[in-house]
Structure formats: structure tokens, C-alpha cells
Amino acid sequence: MFATAQVISQEDLLKHWQGHRNLTRRVIELFPEKDFFEFSIGGMRTFAQLTSELLAIGAPGLKGIVTRQVEPFKEEAVKFTTKAEFLKKWDESTAEINDLWEQLSMEDFSDTFNLFGQYEFPVIQNILYFIDNEIHHRGQGYVYLRALGIQPPFFWER
């Protein structure tokens, strides 16, 4: 049995992503219902709007990569009016991402894919973008929570 050294394994990258998604889920949960949809700072989007973007990127983006079907970016969660709807969709996406991930091969990560018909990059760059963009917006959510007097979760707890 010969194992080739890897910077990160495919399995560990999924764990890393889902760990971040789990933390974002806890941030959504911590928002008071009203503030999730209404609170913002400096003219930025509400955390509901940011979450809607994250939902439109994660599972749909990965589905495009796996099926090699170029679909335009589409935010469906913008119509949700309760946190419960967001959390339900979040959990469905978690399962969908796990399923899709199993259909990826190591070779896929270096292939180029035109994500949402707009971002023509190697698949690994697209996936890292999904994760980074979520961390970025969740960091903004942390400030919203602090401004609301709510203690956010520890960043290193996944």
C-alpha cells in the first residue's frame, strides 16, 4: 500500500468546509429572529441576505461542478421569512454537499469549471472561494452579534 503525500486530503477538505458550515449555522441560530432580517451596519446586507447568498453558492455551486452543468447564480432563500426556513435549507444543503462530494475525484480539483457561467477557474479555487466567502461574511455576522450585545461562538469551535 503506497500513500502519496498530500497537502490536504479530499476527505479533510470536506470536513474543513462542513466544520465552517456548522459554525455559520450556530451564528444564524444566535441572531434574534427580527435582527436576522433587519439588523445591519453601514448600509451592508442583513445576515439573512448574506445567508441567502451562502445558500446560493455552496450546494448549487458544488452541484454545477459535479455535473459540469453551468447554471446561473440564483438566490432562492431571499424569499424566506423565518430563520427556521433558513436553517432547514441549511441542513438540506449540508446533506447535499456530502453526497456531491463523494462524486468528486481527485482529478476534478485541477479541472477548470465556469462556475455560474461567470467564474472560470480550477475547481479547487472555486471551492476555496466558497469557504473563504462564508468565513468573510460570517465574520461580518460576528460584528452584528457583538453590536447587538450577543456573544458569538468561539471561532475555533466547529
Place this chain on the structure above:
Amino acid sequence: MFATAQVISQEDLLKHWQGHRNLTRRVIELFPEKDFFEFSIGGMRTFAQLTSELLAIGAPGLKGIVTRQVEPFKEEAVKFTTKAEFLKKWDESTAEINDLWEQLSMEDFSDTFNLFGQYEFPVIQNILYFIDNEIHHRGQGYVYLRALGIQPPFFWER
């Protein structure tokens, strides 16, 4: 010549990290001198304090990993009183990270290292933490800039 498929190459992970570091540098530059040291929201740290943390993690953390010397976490930039000092240190760290990275082998990434004598994890997890933590805090910096009426850089520009 036989190339083994990789989720991400060592070279690309460095490019990814330095791309993020370059974006953070631009965020530092955009802060008005006074606000960099004084502005905050909800009792959080100023962007100078957050930057000080990032400087204490990136190059020093990687140095510990490469030399396998366990050193305690130490924020030296807290004593800086000008943005220029921060930016100078930032650029020195950029060069240091590039040099240290060349001393890493693929096999190192799966080795366990006790970072700062506190975080005993595989090296890849430590490095991803460096990047994620920077994105997280920079996301907070974006909110500070917006609250100050300043347009932050586009997230996808590196």
C-alpha cells in the same frame, strides 16, 4: 514524468494565502490613521489590535512549524503606533513566509505540531487556521470600514 493528482498543490496554497494577505494589506491601507487605532464596534478590538494578532500568527507560526521549535504566542506589534510600522512589518512577514514555505516538504503537512505550545494539530490544519482567522478578522475590518463610510476592496481581488 508522473504527476500525482492533488486537491491543492503546495505552491498554490502559498499563492492562496499570500493573495489573502495582500487583500488584508489593502484593508489596513484604507483605514484612516486614527481609526485604525481607535475605531471599533460592540466592544471588539480595533483593526490595529486585530492586525497585531495576525502578525503574531502568520510568520511566527510558520517559523515554529518549519523549525519545529515550540515558542509561545507573542504579539510584538501591539507597541506600534503608526500604520507605517504595521505595513513595514506586514511586508517583512510576506517575505519571511515565502522563504519559510520553501523549507516545507509535502510530508510536513500531515505531521502534528504543537503550535505556540497550545494547538496540537496536523500542520495543514494550523496553516488553514492562519488563513481562516485572517479572513474572519478582515471581514470584521470590512464592517468597520463600511461603518466609517469607506468602501472596502472587492473580496475577490487578491
